[in-house]
């Protein structure tokens with residue numbers, strides 16, 4: 001008794017003598033259907049990548065580097081009630097708003113997450129994320145450790161969490177001093193906080209060392225993480 005599911009036997013020409021297209025067609029005929037040119041890998045989902053780490057570790061520097069080497073990523077512009085630092089640009093570095101404006105955004109539920117950081121509010125506008133994910137862009141969020149913990153509670157495993165660290169505590173302190181944006185009081189708070197923050201590493205998916213003079217390697221590693229996430233069979237699916 002023959003197997004009824006099997007296609008009718010079609011002679012397949014000898015590989016040594018048949019031309020390629022003849023062989024290809026014979027294989028199709030033998031299998032009973034033509035070969036599809038559709039991609040075998042499904043389109044990867046847009047990713048939400050959360051980049052966090054202690055103050056002064058180089059979050060902005062890594063993000064700037066990533067922006068230069070990779071397309072298709074939307075870097076979310078955070079809203080903040082803090083004063084603009086010299087050189088910062090409205091709508092590029094942050095959306096600078098008053099405390100009152102910020103609180104009304106909170107009331108209208110327009111922020112995915114927000115926090116009071118060193119006396120200033122910082123928050124992530126939801127609309128920006130929705131808009132760019134709908135266009136198929138990946139999303140990068142830059143948050144402090146407290147923000148990352150809140151986002152983990154909100155997004156769970158639907159986002160990728162990357163923790164940036166310096167190669168040592170001493171290197172971090174030197175970098176922060178070198179940036180010359182801090183007063184002695186804020187410097188002390190930031191350094192003391194950083195010491196505590198390293199303990200939160202376990203809440204993250206990946207750790208990336210941003211070593212002195214090795215910014216490029218840190219950016220490369222973040223890119224590799226994104227590439228690996230894109231190749232995952234079981235993709236993360238974030239809904240905002």
Ligand SMILES: Nc1ncnc2c1ncn2[C@@H]1O[C@H](COP(=O)(O)OP(=O)(O)OP(=O)(O)O)[C@@H](O)[C@H]1O
Nearest residue numbers: 055056057058059060061175179211212213214215
């Ligand atoms: N790999 C590196 N090697 C040397 N200097 C670096 C490196 N990465 C960042 N820096 C410098 O360290 C300082 C702090 O970096 P950056 O402002 O990016 O930190 P941050 O994590 O965004 O800080 P904050 O959370 O306080 O805004 C900057 O002056 C930056 O140019």
